Amino acid sequence: xLRNVVLITTAFPSDSVTEEVFVxxxxxxxxxxxxxxxxxxxxxxxxxxxxxxxxxxxxYTIARHLYxxxxxxxxxxxxxxxxxxxxxxxxxESDSLKRxxxxxxxxxNVATHRKMLKQVARRWNxxxxxxxxxxxxxxxxxxxxxxxxxxxxxxxxxxxxYDTRYGKYRLGTVRDLTxxxxxxxxxxxxxxxxxxxxxxxxxxxxxxxxxxxxxxxxRQFITRCHSSADNAVxxxxxxxxxxxxxxxxxxxxxxxxxxxxPAIAVKWIHAGDGSxxxxxxxxxxxxxLPANLEIDLKGKLSNNEIHRIYHEEIIDWTxxxxxxxxxxxxxxxxxxxxxxxxxxKVGGVPDMFTADxxxxxxxxxxxxxxxxxxxxxxxxxxxxxxxxxxxxERWENRFDGETLRREFAKEVAGLIKKP
Numbered sequence: 342x343l344r345n346v347v348l349i350t351t352a353f354p355s356d357s358v359t360e361e362v363f364v365x366x367x368x369x370x371x372x373x374x375x376x377x378x379x380x381x382x383x384x385x386x387x388x389x390x391x392x393x394x395x396x397x398x399x400x401y402t403i404a405r406h407l408y409x410x411x412x413x414x415x416x417x418x419x420x421x422x423x424x425x426x427x428x429x430x431x432x433x434e435s436d437s438l439k440r441x442x443x444x445x446x447x448x449x450n451v452a453t454h455r456k457m458l459k460q461v462a463r464r465w466n467x468x469x470x471x472x473x474x475x476x477x478x479x480x481x482x483x484x485x486x487x488x489x490x491x492x493x494x495x496x497x498x499x500x501x502x503y504d505t506r507y508g509k510y511r512l513g514t515v516r517d518l519t520x521x522x523x524x525x526x527x528x529x530x531x532x533x534x535x536x537x538x539x540x541x542x543x544x545x546x547x548x549x550x551x552x553x554x555x556x557x558x559x560r561q562f563i564t565r566c567h568s569s570a571d572n573a574v575x576x577x578x579x580x581x582x583x584x585x586x587x588x589x590x591x592x593x594x595x596x597x598x599x600x601x602x603p604a605i606a607v608k609w610i611h612a613g614d615g616s617x618x619x620x621x622x623x624x625x626x627x628x629x630l631p632a633n634l635e636i637d638l639k640g641k642l643s644n645n646e647i648h649r650i651y652h653e654e655i656i657d658w659t660x661x662x663x664x665x666x667x668x669x670x671x672x673x674x675x676x677x678x679x680x681x682x683x684x685x686k687v688g689g690v691p692d693m694f695t696a697d698x699x700x701x702x703x704x705x706x707x708x709x710x711x712x713x714x715x716x717x718x719x720x721x722x723x724x725x726x727x728x729x730x731x732x733x734e735r736w737e738n739r740f741d742g743e744t745l746r747r748e749f750a751k752e753v754a755g756l757i758k759k760p
Contacts, residue, residue, distance in 0.1 A: 343376040344757050345472040347461065349482045350380060354399060356387025359581070362644045362670050364477060366556045366742050370750035372397050381461055383454070383482060384409055402464060403457045415453050419445065423452045430514045443510035450481035451515060455488045462489070473756050479526065480511070487519040492756055496551070497528040499667030499688060502536055513541070520544040524756060527551040527749075530668040530689020551749055554742030555673035558648070563679040563733065565655045569720035573606040574598070577680070578660040579647055579671050582615035589617060590662045590708070592624055592636075597708035598715065599631035605719065607634045610654060614641040651678040657725070658683050658715070664704055666690050676736040679729035683715065693740070697731035 348371065353360040371378050378397045385404035392399065407414045418424060427448050435441035458474075461467075469491050476483040479497035486493040504510050520526065520541050526548045528534040538545050567573045576595055580586040588611065599607040611621075618640070625636050639650075650656075651674070659675035659682045666688040673693075675682050682699035684690050685706075694701055702711050718724055 342471045344754065345377045345379065345467055346371050346375045346753065347379045347381055347472060347474045349474065349476045350382045351478060352382050352384045352386045354380065354390040354392055355382060355385050361390065363553065366746045368392065368397060370746035371753065374750045374754035379465060400461055402461050406457055408453045408457065415449050418449045418452045421452055424448050427512060431512060434513055440510045444512045447481055447511045448515065451484045454482050454485035458485055459489065471757055473753055475753065484515050484519045487522040492524050494525045494527065494753065495523065497526055497533055497537065499665060502533045503665055517541045520547065523547060525549060529553050531692050532689040533667055552740060552745055553668060553670060554740040554745040555670050555677055556742040557677045562652065563729065564651045566657045566725060566729065567655055569722050572604060574657045574719060575608040575610065575655055576658050576660050577610045577650065577656045579612040580661065580663065581613050582618040582621050584617065585664050587662045587664055588613065589621060589624065591660050592621065593708040594660065594711050595634060596631060597712050599634035601712050602719065603633055605633065608637065610637045610639065610650065612639040612642045612647055612650065647674065656680050663687060668693060673736060673740040673742065676732040676740060679733045681728040681732055683711065695731060695735055697728050698735050699728065
């Protein structure tokens with residue numbers, strides 16, 4: 342009996358930089374525990390990465406389906422029996438037209454993906470007794486699996502947990518039903534677990550905190566930082582340039598830092614692209630920037646290129662001023678290279694920190710307030726050395742992704758009953 346895991350992603354292994362960081366180590370770990378790993382992306386975007394593992398296959402049935410390539414083709418499902426049975430709940434949960442539309446479209450996606458996932462099961466002749474369906478995001482594909490007779494699990498991160506924070510609304514009654522039928526849900530942060538548990542009580546026994554962590558090929562390498570004699574500080578950030586990541590606030594912070602310390606050379610390196618990238622470039626290229634501020638916008642980079650920056654640059658701090666987060670890989674990677682982090686107290690971020698691994702600031706903190714928090718550390722070589730060591734130890738003890746993924750893959754494989 343072949344032991345199968347069907348891993349359902351948004352777009353991986355096609356062009357999705359953020360998902361690549363999350364999913365690649367998961368696939369490698371799962372391939373060691375299962376006879377066959379079938380990756381099922383829901384979308385096909387740009388170039389497709391090669392996966393050189395003999396027992397890993399990618400099924401593009403859903404990504405190439407008309408429903409995925411031409412979204413209006415799903416609209417007839419608005420009058421399907423499944424949707425007609427949900428409109429009363431949708432209306433009861435909606436206090437605006439946007440929420441009504443979002444929740445309706447969520448249910449459309451549940452209905453269409455149930456049909457497409459059944460096609461995948463038939464195509465591979467998947468035996469329910471020897472197959473685990475695993476959605477990497479707790480969204481409509483997970484709800485679609487709840488309508489099938491199968492063992493299914495899901496991770497839960499940030500946007501797929503906090504509806505109101507991201508302005509994307511799902512039908513609560515469907516989420517509650519999904520949790521009643523799911524085999525296990527694995528939030529990546531304690532804050533996310535508590536949020537789901539409070540919103541949908543009665544399913545706590547199925548929820549298990551499972552951290553993601555980050556993977557580092559050269560485990561002994563530590564990123565260099567400036568000494569007090571350099572009179573310099575480099576800030577590194579990596580995030581989508583989108584409203585929820587507040588990268589524009591990063592710019593305001595480094596400007597304020599440079600203005601407050603004119604004798605210090607301030608450099609900001611940012612990796613990432615997104616909907617606000619043009620606005621960010623415009624703000625960096627127009628107006629007057631402090632003479633002691635250098636800005637390097639790298640744009641979209643692969644995860645390997647991110648790691649290369651940690652190897653090649655001198656980096657003193659990593660910066661993450663998001664308005665909402667789960668358990669960011671960015672922080673795990675920064676800790677692994679011995680770089681302390683400045684981050685907002687949101688989502689699962691506070692749980693990732695210890696007193697010496699960086700600075701937690703209020704989501705409402707002004708750039709000037711953050712500068713005041715950072716200033717005592719500038720030129721304090723002893724404290725920075727201690728923080729670098731604490732960051733490394735935090736990664737080794739808590740966020741070593743290779744260990745975490747290996748243990749998680751064994752746990753998932755254990756869901757299949759041995760013959």
